Amino acid sequence: MILAGELAAGEHLHEQALATRLGTSRGPVREAIRGLERIGLVVTVVNQGSYVRQVSEAEALELYEIRALLTGQSCAILARTVTPEQRRALRDLAQGMATAHEADDAAGYFALNRQFHEALLGFAGNARAARICGELGNELNLFRRRALSVAQNMRQSNAEHAAMLDAIEAGGPARARAAGERHIRGGKNRFTATRTISEAPDTGDLPQAGPNTARKQDQGRTTNGTIQEAPDPGGRRRPRAAERGGVRPS
């Protein structure tokens, strides 16, 4: 639900509501939340609840850097080890993305893009790196949402994919690595360029509190103590207040 955008970034996770919605009880929901917390999709404040993680721009840039490294390394490895079947599979995925782009099928494009990167990392033989890269991509989706569905960006991304494959097939490890890193950093730049679009809080139908509602907040001590990040619920903590008066102007 988080990745699908049904739960907005910063949104409070109401355990009972989720349980009834999923047709189960609070126990399984809590266990799931603990798992999401560990992979960084959710932040929990003791005695207050859990919130969908809000990725700051600085953090997003960090994630891009890690992905660039891992992707570049995978390309470098593939330049030496790629098999004809793998080449064909990657080319097919790239071709599929091109047609999806022409058909203006953003959803299909994203699915294929994910498969492409997953296959690339997987072929390189480091399953764990592939898993990490996928999780980082998930977190990035929390931030960028669909701000990247600009057609121009899709085309540019496709060109970079082709360059990566060319470098893998004929360029040698160093060039392949550079192409891989360039692609991710290109995505990073596209993200930075279109960031202002998603800057507007797009919480959909949720009532939105003002940016400086007085709140105790306790400086966000999380249960595992790793990410001391202010949850900033964004909307209401107690539904009652929002439903009755809406935003309380300080």
Added chain:
Amino acid sequence: MILAGELAAGEHLHEQALATRLGTSRGPVREAIRGLERIGLVVTVVNQGSYVRQVSEAEALELYEIRALLTGQSCAILARTVTPEQRRALRDLAQGMATAHEADDAAGYFALNRQFHEALLGFAGNARAARICGELGNELNLFRRRALSVAQNMRQSNAEHAAMLDAIEAGGPARARAAGERHIRGGKNRFTATRTISEAPDTGDLPQAGPNTARKQDQGRTTNGTIQEAPDPGGRRRPRAAERGGVRPS
């Protein structure tokens, strides 16, 4: 408890026993297990329970590669951005490790080593990379345990730390990156060399079943479906059999 070695790799996590031992009930234990599962310290099989993750040698090598990349990148960044305070902090940690090595203080050495790498990654400015690297180190500890407490290895590791710092301070990004990668790959080689030592199952006081006890095992379908790894409980699944007759020879 896993990192401290109280729970051996492959050991079954008995929820009720853990709950009573920790003075709580099964709910919080289950939530904690879900978190550990997400970061890869625990593997769960449905309707069978959770086991401390067993890291295969191939996986361990993968983890080393990822750490090498991240560490090398951090060194490259630090070569351009390191401040005098950071240099001093890293030098102090390296010096502390040297004295710990001379004093044969393996525990102190490991603690300092962890701090050193944490500080290195942290100074490089990518908090997430630091976190990932730390988690990977935790997982590696599942495997290598204390096979690396050989004095010779400590000395070699110290020399590599010094080389990293030298390269960061005077060598430029490329040399610093190479030094960082060389250190982690050196650890990888030391791990491979001493691997046979830890190969002997060191489960301590646990009764150990024979290597080929017939078991259904269901090929280990996990709850999240990511790591299809055979749990291989290693010891007993039901205490009764082991307590009554011990190992049943086929």
Added chain:
DNA sequence: GGACGACTCTTTGTTGACAGAAGACACGTT
């Protein structure tokens, strides 16, 4: 009129109990 304090309500944290599943043991059959 504004600020402080008590009260109430909602939500989380935790517990105990129940149902289902899976393995182990014992018995009967081939």
Added chain:
DNA sequence: AACGTGTCTTCTGTCAACAAAGAGTCGTCC
């Protein structure tokens, strides 16, 4: 004697209920 089947026990998965803590609201006092 070996194999298959039935039963039993144990453990996990899930649920409903209780206790505690925090936040909002209302009343009172300065």
